[in-house]
Amino acid sequence: MGYVYLNVSDAVLEQQKTLCQYRLDADRTIVVHMHIPKSGGTAFALALKSECICNKIPRPQKGYCRECPNVIPDASLPVTIFTQNLWTSQNYSFRPPYSANCRTFNASSRWFGFPKKNRTFTFYSQSRLTSGWPCGVHVSYARLRECCHRLELPGIKHVIVTLFRDPLARFVSEFFQVAYNRIDITSWDWCMRPEFPLSMTQFFGMPVSYPFQSRMTKLLSGSPVQTGAAGEDWTKPGVRDEALRRALGVVHSTEDFLFGLAEELDLTLELFQFVFRRTFKAPSTCHSHQNASGCGKVELGLHDLHGNPMSLNTEQERLFAENNREDRITYDTAARIFYERIEAMRSLQVLGSDLAINRRCASITSL
Structure with a gap:
């Protein structure tokens, strides 16, 4: 497959190779479709936006995929990276790529971004708002993969990159998104504007809401990731279980x-740096309820918008547990694999450093 490994015949290393085989081959053209959830936008999406907009990377050509207006990568480039959900602001229809002005997050600011030296990757920014899915939410992994295969370009490898998020953290985050009117006005969610402001109990009682549609599981299973109407079919018996089985198969891929x-x-940054062989600056902390980790605090979900304690009745607790059981299994499975890969990555790095030291000592003693 052209992956880069250390030339070490160690039994432990052999067992861990499959966990870290994402080391990309510089001789091939790699297309990375990066799915950026809201929770990871602070660390990744804005950095990519900085790299793409401020450096005025040329707009890519439109592709020929029948399923979606994807982009055909330039085979002469070492790596082309497409991004989904790059702009997390309101949905401006038919907004062309790279038309926004990057005022705060730029390549020379103190915020995160990519170093100017030793650039080995070219980033082509493709926003979710300009990728052909007018619903304005995330595309499915399976649909992206199918679209990639339809391009049928020789010497091209496609890698889909995403971030998993704790189900409870996602639930609380979506609650604040709806409560503070940060959901786009064209959303098809059943939580309509006249119902604002609403407490978490009221939001929990909506027949269809964002967390109950299980974005994580549907992203992996390939089901259409939409808002509102898609949730009705999603609640049918057996649909989630079947999607979960497909999702777990993708997770293990x-x-x-x-x-x-x-x-x-x-x-995650450490793992991505190992995979893409480039340095990412550490993400800054956003001190608000919308930051990457703050939404995951359980105590946030136990208070309403005014800070008053609230509780859920027995039926609501049962429904909450039922609707999040599959997501929890998926997340726990992904977390286990993720930590295994971190451990394997570090073992590869340790073995590599030991090998380098041994080679250096051998070269010195041979003098």
Whole structure:
């Protein structure tokens, strides 16, 4: 497959190779479709936006995929990275790529971004708002993968990168998104504007809401990721269980799928640096309820918008547990694989450093 490994015939290393085979081959053209949830936008999406907009990377050509207006990568470039959900602001229809002005997050600011030296990757920014899915939410992994295969370009490897998020953290985050009117006005969610402001209990009682549609599981299973109307079919018996089985199969796939944890951004950055062989600056902390890790605090979900304690009745607690059981299994499975890969990555780095030291000592003694 052209992956880069250390030339070490160690039994432990052999067992861990499959966990870290994302080391990309510089001789091939790699297309990375990066799915950026809201929770990871602070660390990744704005950095990519800084790299793309401020350096005025040329707009890519439109592709020929029938399923979606994707972009055909330039085979002459070492790596082309497409991003989904790059701009997390309101949905401006038919907004062209790179038209926004990057005022705060730029390549020379004190915020995160990519170093100017030793650039080995070219980033092509493709926003979710300009990628052909007018619903304005995330595309599915399976649909992206199908679209990639339809391009049928020789010498091209496609890698989908995403971030997993704790189900409870996602629930609380979506509650604040709805409560503070940060959901786009064209959303098809059943929580309509006249119902604002609403407490978490009221939000919990909505027949269809964002967390109950299980974005995480549907992203992996390939189901249409939409708002509102899609949730009705999603609640049918057996649909979630079947989707979960497909999702777990994708999670265990190690050929074209790489993921991190939104609650472990530092470790995710470390893993991505190992995979893409470039340095990411550490993400800054956003002190608000919308930051990457703050939404995951359980105590946030036990208070309403006014800070008053609230509780859920027995039926609501049962429904909450039922609707999040599959997501919890998926997240726990992903977290276990993620930590295994971190451990394997570090073992590879340790073995590599030991090998380098031994070679250096051997060269010195031979003098």
